[in-house]
Amino acid sequence: MAVVPKSEPQEAVLPPLPPPPPQPKPQSKPTIDPKERDAAKKELGNYRRVTAWPIHRWPLEKRPVQARTRVHLPRTYRARHGSDVRTVWPGTDLNQFVHRHYAETVGGEREGEGRDDVKGGKGKEGREGKDKEGRESEKEKRLREEWPNYVAGEAVLAKRHEYLGPDPRVAGYWVDADGEYHIKWYDAFLKDHWVDNREWEFDVRLNARGEWVDVDDVD
Numbered sequence: 001m002a003v004v005p006k007s008e009p010q011e012a013v014l015p016p017l018p019p020p021p022p023q024p025k026p027q028s029k030p031t032i033d034p035k036e037r038d039a040a041k042k043e044l045g046n047y048r049r050v051t052a053w054p055i056h057r058w059p060l061e062k063r064p065v066q067a068r069t070r071v072h073l074p075r076t077y078r079a080r081h082g083s084d085v086r087t088v089w090p091g092t093d094l095n096q097f098v099h100r101h102y103a104e105t106v107g108g109e110r111e112g113e114g115r116d117d118v119k120g121g122k123g124k125e126g127r128e129g130k131d132k133e134g135r136e137s138e139k140e141k142r143l144r145e146e147w148p149n150y151v152a153g154e155a156v157l158a159k160r161h162e163y164l165g166p167d168p169r170v171a172g173y174w175v176d177a178d179g180e181y182h183i184k185w186y187d188a189f190l191k192d193h194w195v196d197n198r199e200w201e202f203d204v205r206l207n208a209r210g211e212w213v214d215v216d217d218v219d
Contacts, residue, residue: 052169056102065090072183073085102164103160103161106159170184
């Protein structure tokens with residue numbers, strides 16, 4: 001009887017691996033048309049000016065603060081005679097606080113006016129020239145009489161906002177590195193925009209949805 005040799009096992013041949021999927025090409029940044037950018041900046045600038053609220057009128061929009069901080073309040077146009085600094089507390093409506101401050105009669109502390117309507121009562125910060133009872137000193141009064149009043153005559157009791165310009169309006173706020181608020185002003189008569197002692201500017205950029213948005217730049 002013939003012996004049939006046992007067949008050796010054969011290795012299975014695997015099919016070749018499929019090629020890797022093509023890597024997506026990195027999306028290039030959209031090309032910015034300078035004319036389109038300028039048009040967007042002009043449009044957003046007009047919106048800021050239109051929505052700025054006159055300081056002598058009650059603000060319609062609320063702006064509550066979330067933490068204890070301070071707000072810088074220029075005494076005159078472009079803070080040429082310094083600024084008062086007031087503490088505001090969580091829950092304080094910043095717009096109403098600013099409006100009340102500038103609706104006060106300058107030197108009204110003599111009559112018991114000029115109180116900061118926030119937690120803590122009168123603030124000591126920025127009260128240079130006041131005596132222990134918060135009244136305006138003679139030195140401060142003489143200095144104030146040199147401030148230009150854009151609205152009333154010398155014989156009329158002046159409100160704080162009358163020293164800020166012919167038509168000062170609040171266009172928003174700039175928050176500094178310490179978390180303190182500085183008012184961005186726009187004067188509708190002078191066509192001037194300022195914060196503290198300098199102009200404030202803004203730029204525009206495209207967001208992730210391809211929409212133009214404004215970016216603050218006050219330096």
